[in-house]
Amino acid sequence: MSLPIDYRRIYELILRTRYLEEAIIQQHKLGKTFGPLHLCLGQEAAGVAASAVLASEDVITTTHRGHAHYVGKGLNLKRLCCEIWGKAEGYGQGRAGHMIIVDRQTGILPGSGIVGGGLPVAVGQALAFQIKRERRVVVAFLGDGASNAGAFHESLNLAALWRLPVVFFCENNSYGLTVHVKDHLSVQDIAARSQAYNIPGLIVDGNRMEEVAPVVAEAADHARSGRGPTLIEAKTYRLHGFSTSDTGGYQREEDLACWRDRDPVKHGADFLLKAGLATQAEIEVMDRQAQTEVSEAVDYALAAADPADLVLPAAVFKE
């Protein structure tokens, strides 16, 4: 059985993710970021909730759009920002960048900037857990785009065939880069693809943490008890461009307006209030705390030291 879900904690992490994405946009405008940064603005609830309900020994594989997963699984914000800014104290010592963060302690193994590329690695980790009789689960994040990649289909088939403890969690944010799902998916619902692999397929509202969290917790229990994988599709929307280098112009105004109304941060606060889990005053405190923490982390990273020169081949090969 999974632990009771701590929605206050999840909401705090959603706030941190939101402030992180906003801070990155601000820094990008100032010319103080490097390279393309893939933001999850508007879809924070799905990624945070799906990561935060897991046990600490569980593992996730993430995507190029991984900030919600990183924060949800418990990465330290300062070290996360150091990797986003390519500094020595980053999780990859500045070698990886924001797409490929790897951290064994929190169980982020690994991020992957190749769409669909992390899925076979998730399956392999689940295989190791099964062989070693470890009651651990892998949540493999993917986007709508990755559900069209060969690696997705190979991974679902293998995981289903061997009943491996893996949960495939698809954040359908309506766009594969700039292409709308209606122009790149042969199905209305990605969850329907589960039928081809004889595993359960579920659809949740990705902008509501209270929908995502229990469904992922249950799928994780299902996997943990040896009953195999589940494919979960979280319907959500990417409010920002593909990355900071995306000049936009392809998202319909009415869609943007509709999804802004369904903002996961606003939803989260409403849920806490209605469920009596927090008061308005407490929510305001959480908000200020998150804002302060993110702002301190970004300042810390901006001022942090660059990595020293690589020592080769030691940086590339283990002795």
Next chain:
Amino acid sequence: MATRQLFFNAALREALVEEMTADDRVIVMGEDVAVYGGVYKVSHGLLERFGPERVRDTPISEAAIVGAGVGAAIQGLRPVVEIMYADFMPIAMDQIVNQAALMYFVSGGTVHVPLVIRTQGGSGSYAGPQHSKSLESWFTHVPGLKVVAPSTPAEAKGLLRTAIRDDNPVVFCEHKLLYRTIGPVPEEECLIPLGQAKVKRAGSDVTIVAWSRMVLEALKAAEELTMEGLEAEVVDLRSLCPLDDETVFGSVRRTHRALVVQEAWRTNGFGAEVASRVQENCFDELDGPVLRVAGQDAPIPFSPALEKKAAPSAADIVAAVRRMCRHSRGVNLDTRGESGR
């Protein structure tokens, strides 16, 4: 007592059996490796011996096979995965290049990938352009991968055992024509370090550098050359990455001539890297340019009449050495007419 003789595939099998016996983290996965025992019978009998949890037939899903190996390696197993033909490696290339090779680097050295990818390539079995390639050069281009290509049963065994114990991803290249070659394999444990070339034949006139099946052709050529009074030294690289430069340079400093032989396509093959390193490091010692004898730059043709000309033979090596040794300092060796070799 004479050292026992084993076929190349049996020597590889022994390495797997011994490592699986010594370390229960070692598992074997791939297409047709369990019930059937592998298309070249390398994993024959492993399923019966170690059971279905550690010896697994997989779907025909090369990306998932390698990726699952990467994931299992990250979580403490030591997988040996098999990609049935080197020609199928491109299907798994993303997992090899974008996952396996860089995990240690991007994790700042905190996560390593002890994975062996065994694969089989080479021409000579009339298998056509999609089942005959030599692609080892591709993997040597990617930092983070070790690349091994043995030529004898004893070395196949010793290198595979070391590869399984290595904490880095190793691409282990086997030539299909070598599986039925036979040679002495000591009973005792003989681990061969990766990155140690071996002089297979001493000689004073020319250094021939080769790996995998081309070592056999080079040795054959060296025997023929003795009749003309030429003594070739044959260096078997055994591992391309890490590369044992010093053994190659040491030999070239003795012979003053170097020829690199590879079955792989000539252009941008690993032979070019060896030739380049030799001229960068031994320029003053050389009596002439470093030459290459290599596969012709064309897809491997099916027809037996054409296929036998796709890869270098001992005769091609003999011809190249003859020209090198007759040519005197300063004369330009024109290799353009070498039928693409």
